[in-house]
Every structure is written in C-alpha cells, then in structure tokens.
Amino acid sequence: MAQKLDDTKLLFRAVIMGPPGSGKGTISERIARGFGLQHLSSGDFLRENIASNTEAGVLAKTYIEKGLLVPDHVMTRLLLPRLEEMTCHSWLLDGFPRTLAQAEALNSSCELDLVISLNIPLETLKERLSHRWIHQASGRVYNMCFNPPRVQGVDDITGEPLIQQDDDKPEALVARLRHYKDVAKPVIDVYKAKGILHTFSDTDTDRIWPYISSLLSAKIPTDIADAQRASTH
Numbered sequence: 485m486a487q488k489l490d491d492t493k494l495l496f497r498a499v500i501m502g503p504p505g506s507g508k509g510t511i512s513e514r515i516a517r518g519f520g521l522q523h524l525s526s527g528d529f530l531r532e533n534i535a536s537n538t539e540a541g542v543l544a545k546t547y548i549e550k551g552l553l554v555p556d557h558v559m560t561r562l563l564l565p566r567l568e569e570m571t572c573h574s575w576l577l578d579g580f581p582r583t584l585a586q587a588e589a590l591n592s593s594c595e596l597d598l599v600i601s602l603n604i605p606l607e608t609l610k611e612r613l614s615h616r617w618i619h620q621a622s623g624r625v626y627n628m629c630f631n632p633p634r635v636q637g638v639d640d641i642t643g644e645p646l647i648q649q650d651d652d653k654p655e656a657l658v659a660r661l662r663h664y665k666d667v668a669k670p671v672i673d674v675y676k677a678k679g680i681l682h683t684f685s686d687t688d689t690d691r692i693w694p695y696i697s698s699l700l701s702a703k704i705p706t707d708i709a710d711a712q713r714a715s716t717h
C-alpha cells in the first residue's frame with residue numbers, strides 16, 4: 485500500500501525496469517502525465533550533472549563515454565539525496581536501480597509500492613532502437629515511425645539537431661541486452677520476492693499501456709493522482 489504521511493496525503497513510489505528500447509521513457513512520460521508521478525530518469529539526472537560540471541557528473545562522464553555503467557557508489561550518492569528531497573512527492577524511477585547493490589541501497593532509504601518490468605522481444609528492441617533519435621542535451625527521445633519530431637532531424641522544443649547513439653546500433657544492442665539481463669535478474673528477483681513486481685510483455689507500447697494504466701488506477705486513488713498532477717504542473 486502507498487505510504488501514509490498524514491491524514492490527507494498518500495505517496496506512491498514506483499520503479500520501471502526494462503532493457504534498452506523497451507519503452508521505459510515513453511511509458512514513464514505517460515504515467516507522469518496521467519497520474520502525476522514525478523518522472524525521475526537516472527540518465528537525465530546524469531546528463532544534468534554532466535552539463536553543470538558537478539563533481540559526480542565529471543566522474544560519471546568518464547564511464548558513460550566508455551559505454552560502462554556508472555559505479556554503484558556514485559549512482560547512490562547522486563540519486564538517494566535527490567529522492568530524500570522528494571518526501572512530499574509521488575515518483576517513478578526510470579533507470580535506477582540497475583544493479584542489486586543499487587536496489588539494496590534504495591531499499592534501505594524508502595519503501596516501494598510497485599515495480600513495472602517490461603519484457604519486449606529482441607527483434608522489437610532492435611527495430612525500435614534502429615529508429616531512435618535523441619536530443620542529446622535533454623535526453624528527449626523520438627522514433628522516426630512511432631513518435632517522429634515535427635521537423636525531421638530536429639528537436640521539437642529547441643530546434644537543435646537530433647543524433648543517433650552508437651549504442652543503439654544492432655551490433656551493440658545484443659551485448660547491451662545480455663548485460664542488462666545478467667545485471668537486472670537479481671534485482672527483478674528481489675522485487676518478485678517482495679510481491680511488488682508486475683511484468684508486461686508485448687511488441688507494442690500502445691497495447692501494454694491500457695494494462696499499466698488500469699493497474700495504476702487501481703493502486704493510486706483518483707484524488708491523490710489529481711493532487712499530484714496539480715503539484716507537478
């Protein structure tokens with residue numbers, strides 16, 4: 485059950501997990517818009533830290549540039565204080581935790597209500613990522629078929645050029661996916677054992693979304709979702 489802070493306020497804390505290209509970012513945006521949960525993306529947070537040259541950002545950059553995960557102690561030192569600032573908000577974490585050590589650190593700092601795990605076929609991931617273009621500074625994601633930018637090759641908000649990440653090329657993806665599976669399995673097992681894991685499998689986000697939406701509607705009372713939406717917009 486959502487954690488009760490006082491008589492009028494309930495908080496809801498969720499995590500979304502899935503391999504690269506599984507739709508975490510896309511679904512997180514829909515959840516944020518529809519249910520008022522604050523979307524906290526570890527990738528976006530790292531990019532903000534890199535852009536503002538914080539000590540952790542400078543360190544994280546050296547790993548990201550090599551295609552490596554940022555070490556657990558750097559991630560937890562960055563993310564946990566951010567979560568502690570959000571004691572009055574309901575949130576959805578995307579991209580964290582990625583490892584068992586991160587899950588354990590998160591566990592000792594707060595109680596999660598729900599974990600969404602996306603289980604998408606490899607061929608679908610390859611196809612999607614081959615069409616994924618991003619606006620590097622903000623992390624905004626487009627897909628040339630599914631959600632194209634208004635003007636081809638250009639970010640809708642800033643008008644800056646979009647790029648395709650080397651990591652999203654099919655040859656890099658297989659290795660990334662294998663790595664994701666190895667690292668995520670123990671995390672998924674922890675959440676399964678806690679009874680808070682919900683797994684969704686399909687090739688289309690639009691087919692998965694109604695199930696996620698009804699799950700959240702059942703778990704988050706309407707008045708809480710309305711209050712959260714009002715406080716985040």
Ligand SMILES: Nc1ncnc2c1ncn2[C@@H]1O[C@H](COP(=O)(O)OP(=O)(O)OP(=O)(O)O)[C@@H](O)[C@H]1O
Binds near residue numbers: 502526554559
């Ligand atoms: N929880 C984390 N632990 C370690 N490194 C992380 C974590 N979250 C993000 N990173 C680092 O930041 C980079 C960018 O993260 P981001 O989630 O935006 O993109 P990604 O890894 O390409 O994932 P996806 O394709 O699933 O969106 C990652 O490749 C990784 O190096």
Ligand SMILES: Nc1nc2c(ncn2[C@@H]2O[C@H](COP(=O)(O)OP(=O)(O)O)[C@@H](O)[C@H]2O)c(=O)[nH]1
Binds near residue numbers: 509687
């Ligand atoms: N064709 C298609 N593309 C999708 C679908 N869902 C998401 N995408 C696109 O696939 C890519 C990966 O989605 P994203 O949300 O970035 O996944 P993440 O890596 O898990 O955060 C993006 O370019 C999305 O726009 C879908 O159902 N069909």
